[in-house]
Amino acid sequence: MIAKPSLNDLKDKADSPFTIVIMAAQRARNINDGGRELLDKYRGRKPVTKSLEEIEADVISYEKNNPNSVK
Numbered sequence: 001m002i003a004k005p006s007l008n009d010l011k012d013k014a015d016s017p018f019t020i021v022i023m024a025a026q027r028a029r030n031i032n033d034g035g036r037e038l039l040d041k042y043r044g045r046k047p048v049t050k051s052l053e054e055i056e057a058d059v060i061s062y063e064k065n066n067p068n069s070v071k
Contacts, residue, residue, distance in 0.1 A: 005053060010055055010056055013056070024048055025048075027051035027054060028051045029047075031051060037050070039054060039057060
């Protein structure tokens with residue numbers, strides 16, 4: 001279970017919870033592959049938590065109907 005950020009904190013960041021999951025998964029894979037950190041400080045240590053924190057901070061975004069759009 002994720003404590004912070006919660007799904008309620010993220011619900012306005014995308015059109016559906018499933019989009020948030022896909023965004024977080026793609027970014028977590030990027031972090032695991034050596035992608036640079038986009039925030040100065042993270043509350044969590046794991047890649048999925050870091051990616052959710054980035055979504056909450058509006059550091060990453062997506063374009064609808066473009067499968068390679070997570071930036």
